[in-house]
Amino acid sequence: MVQSFLPACMRIRHYVLDWLSSTEGSGRKLPSSREIAARFNVSQPTVVKALQELIREGFLINLPRVGIFSNPDRVGSRKKLWGIVLGDGRWSYLTGEAVMVIFRMTENLMRRDSRYRLKVITMGETMDEEEGWPELSMLSGIFWWIPEDEMLPAIGKLAKTVPVVVVGKQCDEVPCFCRDYNEENYRIASRMLADGCRRLVLVKPDMEVEAAIAGVERACREANADFPEGCVLGNDSASLRDLERMVGLGMTPDGIIFNVPPQEYIPMLNENPAFADAVFYCDAAHITGEWKFRGYTGGVDYEEIAPFLADCLEHPHDKKCMKQIVPFHLEHV
Structure with a gap:
């Protein structure tokens, strides 16, 4: 069992309000306090406390020896x-x-x-x-x-x-x-390679990583361009250091594909003159005014x-x- 972060009374309140939202105006009988207690693995007094609050607020009507019902005047009619x-x-x-x-x-x-x-x-x-x-x-x-x-x-x-x-x-x-990261990255990398890039780097997504890498590899094979393992980076400080080492070794990438928000990389890309001629891909939703962006953008419709x-x-x-x-x-x- 994964325990709740909310008190039991609040969870029961959510449950009952959702149940009320599904009523169509006429009074409906609420499941018994015993049923609700079993559903949430709590004591009946806890359920009674939560229901009493909803009765005081007018969402429920208590009919002694009959049961608790929704109040059509308070709930109204909600379809879905x-x-x-x-x-x-x-x-x-x-x-x-x-x-x-x-x-x-x-x-x-x-x-x-x-x-x-x-x-x-x-x-x-x-x-x-x-x-x-x-x-x-x-x-x-x-x-x-x-x-x-x-x-x-x-x-x-x-x-x-x-x-x-x-x-x-x-x-x-x-x-x-x-998203199909394989096909997306294939299209992006193919476009970069066709426009003259020859040293690509991929900042991989948080999911579908193998598919994302495979798309870039496929484009590079077709263009007879290298795409070694070290050209796949993450969105972390270790990857930033790896990119700095590439620059120090004279292997600055001329195209970087960002499958994640690029905020951690922006200061380096803006300030290091080695990236003056590099082009980038980033989803349009992640491009901000602080980035001297040039290259390709896109995203999901x-x-x-x-x-x-x-x-x-x-x-x-x-x-x-x-x-x-x-x-x-x-x-x-």
């Missing part, structure tokens, strides 16, 4: 409640890319029905090896941005009861939209895939809701 989960569910920051894809997808989804509601999930929810996340089962569907690898089996189980769409990570058990993401949440059994490669565009700037 969609969840958004980032990474492991505990992210405290958003990348530019994450903001863009979430905005595009949710904008498309919310335009479809004014009664739709969104909930950003911060993992107060527990994860049980057998049951997954009990609170998430109350949602109408879940959009999951780049989940951790160890979470994928549990996500597959969850998807049997709740529609789940994964973006940014390959997942065999649920619909997923992911999330506006194009937003309708498909929304379709997969609304119609999870549609045949088109399978693994899809996210469209990629490349341009010189």
Whole structure:
């Protein structure tokens, strides 16, 4: 069992509010306190405390010897409640890319029905090896941005009861939209080589590393250019030192492909005259005004895939809701 970072009362509150959001206006009977206690592995007094707060706030109505019901006057009518989960569910920051894809997808989804509601999930929810996340089962569907690898089996189980769409990570058990780093880097490296570069360096992504490297290798083989193992760097201080050593040995790269945000490298690239003629590739979302950027940019067209993401949440059994490669565009700037 992975323990929650939120108090039990707060987790139960999230669960009940999500349950209420799925009601259609008429009073519905809440599961018993015993059932809820078993679901969350807590005592019944803890459940009663959480429910009493919701009764005082008017979300629930207690009918003695009958049960606890939703209050239609307080809850209203909501057709669907969609969840958004980032990474492991505990992210405290958003990348530019994450903001863009979430905005595009949710904008498309919310335009479809004014009664739709969104909930950003911060993992107060527990994860049980057998049951997954009990609170998430109350949602109408879940959009999951780049989940951790160890979470994928549990996500597959969850998807049997709740529609789940994964973006940014390959997942065999649920619909997923992911980048093809092999093909993307092949196109980028081929363009650089065709424009005269002969010494390329790749700053590898955090995932799909082998595919990313293979794309550059393929382009170099076709152009009869070398791409030795030492030309693959990471986004860390050790890799910065490796790049400095290349410059010191007179082996300055004339093309660098960034598959990650390049902030750690920018001071060196701006200040070292050895890079005056070098060109770079970086996703447009990661290029900032502090960088004297020249070369190629591009990225994923999330506006194009937003309708498909929304379709997969609304119609999870549609045949088109399978693994899809996210469209990629490349341009010189």
